[in-house]
């Protein structure tokens with residue numbers, strides 16, 4: 001039926017997945033899927049491919065579509081190739097009131113891309129963040145590679161982005 | 166959930182509720198919608214389906230429940246003592262209306278160009294609960310359609326995300342192919358990457374989808390629901406005898422849909438039963454009688470055709486032999502055998518793929534399950550031997566699957582390791598020459614485990630695998646042994662059935678014979694075998710196999726090369742005959758070269774008659790449409806021939822009259838169970854470095870002339886191929902690459918083709934699909950030799 005190469009998953013990622021699988025009863029192995037995708041995405045520089053999702057399905061023993069469903073549902077999974085560093089600038093209410101939108105504009109100008117796009121060199125990805133990132137007290141804020149940066153100013157943004165390899 | 170599995174509730178399990186002021190008794194914990202449905206109280210719904218799990222995601226079934234703060238979904242609300250429900254109160258109706266408004270927000274409202282129009286649940290409910298004007302002025306979303314194969318058409322913008330199709334895939338088909346990806350407004354139902362749906366039951370999502378998102382691809386844009394006339398008939402491909410409706414426009418069958426019958430097909434049908442009707446419109450259809458004179462075919466009228474047929478039969482006398490499709494009707498079998506026997510011949514056969522007839526005198530009255538289909542679900546162990554019900558009888562596999570999901574062990578002993586859509590408890594895959602040894606070993610292990618003497622007195626060896634299976638069976642009360650097509654095609658059929666009979670006697674277990682075609686059971690009862698007349702009457706004829714060459718052949722609904730065990734021998738017998746009269750719905754190049762006379766007959770929905778299914782139920786059906794051209798129902802053609810030959814018993818006015826005569830003969834019959842005897846095994850090892858044992862599977866979409874001409878099904882992977890399938894290890898041993906060109910040799914016959922790596926085949930064997938051009942070129946054989954193209958030498 002479905003044959004896929006779970007060899008695409010590194011030994012380290014397998015170990016991580018196994019650890020998560022051990023936490024759940026065998027008939028609930030689907031519960032380990034989020035953690036598995038997170039690890040595999042991380043090792044693949046921030047995005048998933050169909051082959052990788054298939055590999056995860058084969059490794060855990062799930063129908064492929066069950067993996068696609070989860071990967072496409074959660075906004076923290078990317079199912080298309082994106083730039084290496086993931087940048088999310090919050091523009092929800094608190095941040096908007098404190099200049100979040102102009103921060104976003106600043107980032108867009110600096111990187112030369114629009115929100116939702118990646119730089120042609122594949123270095124940066126300006127992610128479209130759907131909702132409040134829950135750091136309103138430090139608004140305006142942005143998240144870069146899972147790290148929160150608060151009370152942003154254009155200078156601070158330049159400094160953060162300039163410091164990225 | 167299934168009614169057949171639940172016993173009548175005890176009084177203490179009942180609660181009293183009130184719906185719209187009406188007091189009702191219901192089983193504690195039952196879902197409200199099931200209770201109201203049983204009482205005929207209507208609650209609107211989309212996602213609820215009685216055969217699927219509860220999803221409660223559409224919210225169309227909202228009702229008011231006393232003391233509940235908000236309306237509750239009836240499909241997910243269990244009944245409780247004293248509960249008061251209002252299905253039509255202002256609160257309930259406003260909930261239903263609000264749901265409808267939301268559902269319509271993103272719906273394209275493209276009913277005029279939608280195939281579902283006129284039979285759409287959304288349309289119907291929008292009429293009852295929708296508002297005439299939408300408040301939604303924003304842009305609607307659009308979802309790109311997906312190509313999910315040749316059978317199901319998608320128009321995904323219309324989808325309302327009820328997930329019936331998704332749950333069907335997981336819960337019924339056992340193949341999770343469709344899913345809901347994305348989220349919120351971006352949810353899409355599909356296969357994510359362009360993938361075809363490959364389940365043999367996939368077409369059922371067309372019926373399940375409440376809107377026009379999933380519709381029939383072959384039917385697309387060809388008729389409107391209100392133009393169709395509905396007739397009842399019976400699906401003609403397997404021994405389930407699924408009940409179906411033929412939907413007809415003018416004199417054309419536009420589509421086939423299931424007719425609910427809990428005892429046979431429940432609410433489902435297989436894709437084969439659903440789409441094979443396409444074969445009715447094949448350009449191959451024979452529309453007028455054709456006669457061959459001095460090597461030239463010409464069309465003729467019925468009178469000439471019948472005169473020619475009658476003259477040929479009269480000339481042949483007892484040299485007459487009839488071969489009938491196992492999907493012929495009881496009436497056709499009955500008249501055909503009467504005709505043959507009227508000429509003093511006993512040569513009538515419907516078991517065209519069978520080569521070993523050693524068990525003839527031990528056969529039951531008719532081959533069947535020996536019980537109802539639902540009994541399979543209640544089994545506590547199922548053993549499938551030598552066959553692939555998933556493709557051969559998809560809805561029998563569905564019943565077995567339900568048992569397996571309850572935790573019942575299902576064990577497969579076969580020569581191919583084919584894929585099942587449920588988990589097998591054990592699987593024994595052996596080469597054909599080892600099948601008797603495997604069954605003998607199992608018999609001995611089971612005898613040992615139950616403390617009984619081994620009926621074969623230690624003739625076969627046990628191994629750990631058979632001991633494990635024997636242990637599993639210990640203590641089981643309702644064991645079903647399903648005997649599939651590969652046993653019936655086996656040159657050692659009698660030996661295998663002897664062992665299986667002895668195995669069943671140990672417990673006792675139910676021996677169920679799964680035969681090819683829709684009406685093998687009817688064929689036996691009607692007397693379409695050489696050694697038994699109608700109603701199982703034993704005949705004194707001493708049967709000789711191989712059969713003596715006949716001087717005249719009468720073919721009923723068969724394609725000689727595709728339907729017979731040995732296509733090469735069959736063709737040469739027909740070539741040598743003086744006359745070959747083919748009653749056929751199709752004029753094929755093969756019949757052009759082999760037949761002397763072709764008589765056009767009705768196919769499937771054009772035909773009337775009855776089938777006896779595997780559960781032993783007679784199912785009669787009438788014609789839904791007229792046959793094309795001057796074609797006639799075969800029973801009428803046989804009646805005309807018989808009457809013109811001045812034989813007795815060919816004067817029935819209607820088809821029912823023929824059936825009645827047969828029924829009357831069968832009414833008083835004593836049961837006649839199978840009495841298979843243990844026979845010595847004659848299996849031989851196959852020798853030769855390049856010689857492989859040969860395994861056969863009739864592809865599910867090549868089982869008969871009708872389905873072979875259904876274009877949509879022919880595009881499916883289940884239609885088989887023209888390759889020699891070999892295991893990876895054997896390929897390596899032979900020094901062949903996957904896909905390498907080879908010559909297949911059987912004796913003097915050589916056919917060129919390619920090899921296909923296939924892990925379902927055991928080492929040292931090969932799988933060659935029957936009813937293919939490749940198989941048609943090869944004589945029957947237990948083995949074949951593969952030679953790399955370009956010469957011998959590995």
Ligand code: SF4
Pocket residue numbers: 323324325326327328329330331354373374375376378379
């Ligand atoms: S495609 Fe049809 S059955 Fe499937 S979720 Fe959409 S509306 Fe429901």
Ligand code: FES
Pocket residue numbers: 090091092093094095096132133134135136139141
């Ligand atoms: S609005 Fe930006 S973090 Fe909450």
Ligand code: FES
Pocket residue numbers: 209210211212213220221222223224225226227238239240241
């Ligand atoms: S039918 Fe109850 S929520 Fe869909």
